[in-house]
Amino acid sequence: MLNLAAFNHQSKAMQEQPIYIIGAGAVGKTLAVFLTLAGRQVYLLRGSVFNAPVTYEEMTILAADNNKYVAKLEIGCLADFTRLGGLVVLANKAFGNQALSVSLRGKLNGNPLLVLQNGLNIEKAFLKQNFEHIYRCVLMLTCQFEDPHTIRYKPVRECPVGIIRGDEETLTRLLHKIQTLQFRFSKCDEIQSLIWKKVIANCVFNSICPLLHIDNGIFYRNEVARDMAKELIVSCMTLAHAKGIAITPEDVFNNVMQISQMSDGQYISTLQDILHHRPTEMDALNIELARLADEIGIGATMKEIALLGRLTKLKAAINLKNM
Ligand SMILES: NC(=O)C1=CN([C@@H]2O[C@H](COP(=O)(O)OP(=O)(O)OC[C@H]3O[C@@H](n4cnc5c(N)ncnc54)[C@H](OP(=O)(O)O)[C@@H]3O)[C@@H](O)[C@H]2O)C=CC1
Ligand SMILES: CC(C)(CO)C(=O)C(=O)O
Numbered sequence: 001m002l003n004l005a006a007f008n009h010q011s012k013a014m015q016e017q018p019i020y021i022i023g024a025g026a027v028g029k030t031l032a033v034f035l036t037l038a039g040r041q042v043y044l045l046r047g048s049v050f051n052a053p054v055t056y057e058e059m060t061i062l063a064a065d066n067n068k069y070v071a072k073l074e075i076g077c078l079a080d081f082t083r084l085g086g087l088v089v090l091a092n093k094a095f096g097n098q099a100l101s102v103s104l105r106g107k108l109n110g111n112p113l114l115v116l117q118n119g120l121n122i123e124k125a126f127l128k129q130n131f132e133h134i135y136r137c138v139l140m141l142t143c144q145f146e147d148p149h150t151i152r153y154k155p156v157r158e159c160p161v162g163i164i165r166g167d168e169e170t171l172t173r174l175l176h177k178i179q180t181l182q183f184r185f186s187k188c189d190e191i192q193s194l195i196w197k198k199v200i201a202n203c204v205f206n207s208i209c210p211l212l213h214i215d216n217g218i219f220y221r222n223e224v225a226r227d228m229a230k231e232l233i234v235s236c237m238t239l240a241h242a243k244g245i246a247i248t249p250e251d252v253f254n255n256v257m258q259i260s261q262m263s264d265g266q267y268i269s270t271l272q273d274i275l276h277h278r279p280t281e282m283d284a285l286n287i288e289l290a291r292l293a294d295e296i297g298i299g300a301t302m303k304e305i306a307l308l309g310r311l312t313k314l315k316a317a318i319n320l321k322n323m
Helices: 004-016 026-037 094-104 124-128 168-178 191-212 223-235 237-242 249-262 269-275 286-295 299-321
Strands: 019-022 042-045 055-062 068-076 087-090 113-115 134-137 141-147 150-155 159-165 185-187
Touching: 019 026, 026 042, 026 055, 026 068, 026 141, 026 150, 087 094, 087 168, 094 124, 134 168, 141 269, 159 168, 159 191, 168 185, 191 223, 191 249, 191 269, 191 286, 191 299, 223 237, 223 249, 223 299, 237 286, 237 299, 269 299, 286 299
Parallel strands: 019 042, 019 087, 042 068, 055 150, 087 113, 113 134, 159 185
Antiparallel strands: 055 068, 134 159, 141 150
16 A cells, blocks of 8 residues: 555655666757746756766757747766765767666666657667666657757657566656646556557658658658658557557557648758768667567568668668768
């Protein structure tokens, strides 16, 4: 049974602790601005750099309601802390998780880790390192740099958060801690099906949009693109069902259409990566789904998903070489 006095005491303690956001990119900076303006103590830490001097940046978030949210952010590194005394939020690229699971080991002291990244099985490294509290958020928003100090932010809807390893009480407390009016989170009991729904949506968006060099609204505006999305979604169902994930193609398609409409004009994160000559997260999207299908002998069902993933990776690699 829930001990209310103890819960309230721990909630108050967590409210007073800082929040550490790892990954000073579009999502990390957007969240840091909203939390700072809501009065939380926030440390934004570089994900790809372990040790460097602290810097200060004024960031402006342009929201969908045309309001501007401005805050000064302090940006440091993991080496500045021997211990992280509060909630740790991962807003770095998921391919950095293996190395981060090693540099974060021993620094969390039982504090929760909240993963804000796209992809399937991205929590694996932290599970292997026996992190006690791992929570996963499915991001339903877009953040895009307009210039180095301005980010255009379009939320789609509340971002669900569920337990990978941990407990309900900690989840409730951490949601309370990171909730703001502009960057909304909600508690979710079935996080695995939402992860799969989003990953399949990402397989469609994060390959087709970069390959066409077009914004997210294409599926909402164009019938041919919409039909392609439907075909790709249907092709993922055999794998999802074989993995015990109870989702329907209609669920995923509606998700794609909602994201497409709400983020019309924004570029998908993978296209932003390619345009900035950065590596992509394809290995945790199309390539991971194709790998899982191969593993259980149904690789043929994922041929198109795999090919789109490989083409997107190739486009990113060519762009990296042409820097
Ligand atoms: N932008 C968007 O609209 C959306 C993004 N997402 C997801 O959110 C996550 C963050 O994306 P976003 O903010 O757009 O990405 P950005 O590239 O803007 O920022 C990610 C940050 O990750 C860090 N990073 C890069 N490489 C490594 C590495 N090898 N090891 C550790 N850290 C690394 C860098 O941090 P630093 O500079 O601090 O070193 C970088 O600033 C991704 O998983 C993305 O898929 C999901 C939905 C929408
Ligand atoms: C599909 C979308 C826009 C939703 O948040 C996304 O995940 C991305 O930009 O990578």
